[in-house]
Amino acid sequence: MTIERSLVIVKPDGYARGLSGEVLRRVEAKGYTLVALAVTTPTREMLAAHYAEHEGKPFYEPLLEFMSSGPVTAAVIEGQGCIPGFRALAGATNPTEAAPGSIRGDLGRDWGEKVQKNIVHGSDSPESSAREIGIWFPNL
Numbered sequence: 001m002t003i004e005r006s007l008v009i010v011k012p013d014g015y016a017r018g019l020s021g022e023v024l025r026r027v028e029a030k031g032y033t034l035v036a037l038a039v040t041t042p043t044r045e046m047l048a049a050h051y052a053e054h055e056g057k058p059f060y061e062p063l064l065e066f067m068s069s070g071p072v073t074a075a076v077i078e079g080q081g082c083i084p085g086f087r088a089l090a091g092a093t094n095p096t097e098a099a100p101g102s103i104r105g106d107l108g109r110d111w112g113e114k115v116q117k118n119i120v121h122g123s124d125s126p127e128s129s130a131r132e133i134g135i136w137f138p139n140l
């Protein structure tokens, strides 16, 4: 596997619960390197670009509303295979189904809302990673 970069976001729920450090701890404990780090409240424009693939889905509007509701911690991480590797650390999208041991499995649950508040985002492919890093860290 080649050295890759992935965009990791600690979403507003994770940030508000004080889980940024716990997520970054797991990233570093796994052996990935932090390349860039920022706390920011994303604009709707950034989020529309970031989540373009989900436009039109029933959870799209609640997702943009939620993601723009407060600060997030955004990071670029680096390491061999870190794109699938961080997805494995994050666990399944639905925290109820995410395996114990994963971030979503250990730290998340169903809050009975329209959008899954699942603590973290991680890029799902090299193409997504390059696109997302361009949106969140245009100077990299």
Ligand code: DAT
Pocket (backbone or CB within 6 Å): 054, 059, 063, 092, 093, 114, 115, 116, 117, 118, 120, 121, 122, 124
């Ligand atoms: P992932 O974040 O695991 O890559 P995704 O890209 O399919 O998942 O969806 C993006 C986000 O949208 C996800 O983290 C939470 C929300 N979401 C996805 N599917 C959903 C659903 N069926 N109901 C509510 N929210 C959903």
Ligand code: MG
Pocket (backbone or CB within 6 Å): 124
């Ligand atoms: Mg996704």
